Amino acid sequence: xxxxxxxxxxxxxxxxxxxxxxxxxxxxxxxxxxxxxxxxxxxxxxxxxxxxxxxxxxxxxxxxxxxxxxxxxxxxxxxxxxxxxxxxxxxxxxxxxxxxxxxxxxxxxxxxxxxxxxxxxxxxxxxxxxxxxxxxxxxxxxxxxxxxxxxxxxxxxxxxxxxxxxxxxxxxxxxxxxxxxxxxxxxxxxxxxxxxxxxxxxxxxxxxxxxxxxxxxxxxxxxxxxxxxxxxxxxxxxxxxxxxxxxxxxxxxxxxxxxxxxxxxxxxxxxxxxxxxxxxxxxxxxxxxxxxxxxxxxxxxxxxxxxxxxxxxxxxxxxxxxxxxxxxxxxxxxxxxxxxxxxxxxxxxxxxxxxxxxxxxxxxxxxxxxxxxxxxxxxxxxxxxxxxxxxxxxxxxxxxxxxxxxxxxxxxxxxxxxx
Numbered sequence: 421x422x423x424x425x426x427x428x429x430x431x432x433x434x435x436x437x438x439x440x441x442x443x444x445x446x447x448x449x450x451x452x453x454x455x456x457x458x459x460x461x462x463x464x465x466x467x468x469x470x471x472x473x474x475x476x477x478x479x480x481x482x483x484x485x486x487x488x489x490x491x492x493x494x495x496x497x498x499x500x501x502x503x504x505x506x507x508x509x510x511x512x513x514x515x516x517x518x519x520x521x522x523x524x525x526x527x528x529x530x531x532x533x534x535x536x537x538x539x540x541x542x543x544x545x546x547x548x549x550x551x552x553x554x555x556x557x558x559x560x561x562x563x564x565x566x567x568x569x570x571x572x573x574x575x576x577x578x579x580x581x582x583x584x585x586x587x588x589x590x591x592x593x594x595x596x597x598x599x600x601x602x603x604x605x606x607x608x609x610x611x612x613x614x615x616x617x618x619x620x621x622x623x624x625x626x627x628x629x630x631x632x633x634x635x636x637x638x639x640x641x642x643x644x645x646x647x648x649x650x651x652x653x654x655x656x657x658x659x660x661x662x663x664x665x666x667x668x669x670x671x672x673x674x675x676x677x678x679x680x681x682x683x684x685x686x687x688x689x690x691x692x693x694x695x696x697x698x699x700x701x702x703x704x705x706x707x708x709x710x711x712x713x714x715x716x717x718x719x720x721x722x723x724x725x726x727x728x729x730x731x732x733x734x735x736x737x738x739x740x741x742x743x744x745x746x747x748x749x750x751x752x753x754x755x756x757x758x759x760x761x762x763x764x765x766x767x768x769x770x771x772x773x774x775x776x777x778x779x780x781x782x783x784x785x786x787x788x789x790x791x792x793x794x795x796x797x798x799x800x801x802x803x804x805x806x807x808x809x810x811x812x813x814x815x816x817x818x819x820x821x822x823x824x825x826x827x828x829x830x831x832x833x834x835x836x837x838x839x
Contacts, residue, residue, distance in 0.1 A: 448736050452534050452665050452716045478779055479726055487605040488785045492792040494612040498557040499796055501619060506559070509800035510762070512793035514569055514593070516559055518552035518649055519699040519752035520761050522812060525574050525712070527743045535714055537663025538775035539577050539590055540742045547575045547812045548745065551761050552649045552699055552752070555595060557615065558622075561692035567641045568695070569595040570654050570671065571767035572745075575811050579773040587808050590772040594654035594671050596647075601629075601638045603729035604781045611638065637729040646688075649699045650708055651681035659717065659725045660769070661777040666717035666725065668732055670739045674709040677702075691831045700753040708747040713739035726780045756816035764807045766794045771808075 495512035503509045510516075525548040527540050536542070550572040560566050570593070577590040602608040611629065618625035629638040656669040673679055686694055702708070715737055717723050723732045768790045769778045778786070794806055809815060 449718045452718055453720065454664050455661050455666050478781075480784075481604070481606075481781065484605055484781060484784070487609055488788050491605055491608050491612060491785060492789045494609065494616060495557065495789050495793055496796050497616060498612075499793060499800075501616075502557075502559065503800060509797045510559075511797060512789060513557055514551075514553040514555050514571060515557070516554035517758050517762055518554060518562075518568070518696045519703065520549065520551045520754070520757045521703060521708070521747045521750055521752045522547065522549045522815060523708075523745060523747035524548065525572075525743055525745055528741065531742060534665055534716060535662075535740055535742050537665060538661070538773055539574075539579065540714075541663065546577065549573050549761075549809075549812070549815060550745070550747070551767070552695075554695070557612075558619065562695035563646065563686055563688055563690045563692060565642055565644050565646055567595055567597060567644060568649060568652060569593065573765075573767055573809070575809075577773065579775060582770055582772060582774050582777060587810050589808070589810070590776065591767045591769055592656070592669065592772075593767060593769050594669070595657055596652040596654055597641060597644055598655040598657060598670075598731045598734075599637060599640060600657045600728045600782060601634075601640060602782060602785075603634075603637065603727050605785050607634070607729075608782075608785060634729065646686035648681050648684060648686065648702070649695055650678045650702050651684065656769075658728045658783050659779045660783075661775055661779065662714055662716065663775045666779065667714040670713045670715065671710045671745065672713065672739075674711050674744070675707065677706050678708065689830075692829075693831045696753060700751065703747065703750055703752040705749065707749060710745040711741045712743035712745055713741045715739045728780060728782050754816075760807075760816045763797070763801055764803065765809065766790070766806050768794075 499509055499512050502515070524545055526545040527543050529543045531540060531543075550570055553569050553571065554560070554562070555567040555569050572592050574590045574592070575588065577588050601611060610632075614625055614628045618628070626639070626642065629635060629642075632638045651673055653673070654671040659666055659668050673682070691697070715732055715734065717725070718737055723737060724730050768786070769776075769783070770787045770790075778784075798804070798806060807814075
């Protein structure tokens with residue numbers, strides 16, 4: 421989830437949202453905090469009414485469940501506001517598809533014990549589908565600074581599932597910056613309220629975010645570079661169980677052609693659909709690869725789990741590669757694949773292994789908001805239920821996109837596809 425913030429600067433009296441915690445002059449502990457150990461400690465406490473899932477790792481605030489319901493209602497209203505403008509019900513967040521691809525997810529051999537956890541416990545190669553998207557609850561053109569993300573569904577993952585499904589899939593979601601301004605349900609409600617009041621006046625929305633006490637975090641996404649999708653670094657932002665440990669994850673471009681685009685900036689006068697069509701052109705001409713990395717929890721003071729407005733310093737607590745994503749050259753703009761993803765399937769990190777349980781208040785909020793968003797999207801668009809594919813065999817067959825010239829709109833045509 422994210423809200424659009426454009427060209428904003430912090431003007432609040434005092435910022436309490438510093439994106440990195442203190443303590444950078446001290447070395448990392450060098451020991452990884454075990455989820456299993458802190459969970460046993462929490463369960464052994466005599467206070468059975470304790471709101472802690474694991475001592476110090478997750479702390480539920482009073483009234484959290486009620487506030488999450490209010491946030492879910494806000495995002496449902498965003499969906500209907502978009503429906504009234506576009507006559508189709510989109511997601512509450514990650515609503516603008518920039519491309520869909522299928523590939524392979526390969527877990528590395530010989531991982532050390534702290535990394536060889538959950539679905540990474542043993543080497544293996546799995547089919548994966550991935551979607552590139554723009555996050556903002558309001559549709560915005562591709563040529564402005566805005567948060568972008570990816571979502572992926574990996575097939576063939578064995579293990580006990582959080583929701584008890586029989587499909588062997590694991591979902592992951594990522595955004596192109598390491599922190600998130602929607603750092604807890606109350607903050608999310610406040611920011612979403614500002615967006616709802618200023619739905620057709622984004623400059624005023626941006627001004628209100630710049631006046632927040634945590635403006636350094638609330639306006640962070642407004643300063644993101646206008647990169648192409650295949651060159652973006654992606655972060656989970658929130659923490660997850662990593663088997664016996666706790667980790668955040670990252671997905672980073674590997675191929676030299678992708679890395680070379682890192683400093684290529686999309687111009688403000690580029691076409692409004694530049695991201696989807698550049699992504700399509702690039703995927704058709706190149707093999708696209710990413711590293712999938714884990715950043716393990718060592719210090720709760722500097723790596724809080726319940727506040728994802730604070731960045732886990734990667735120099736002090738490095739990302740370590742656990743897998744590789746590979747996508748052979750392909751068309752990322754196939755209509756049936758794209759519409760199927762837009763309308764029929766869902767990607768939610770709560771859909772996965774218990775050993776990768778999403779942690780923290782924002783993830784607890786996502787669990788409800790994403791589910792309510794899905795229900796409304798299906799109902800308004802006339803579908804009885806969503807589809808949970810079990811393998812690539814259930815992904816729609818490729819049908820090339822039509823080639824149409826739009827001479828009076830500043831948009832780029834889809835590239836020609838051979839017969």
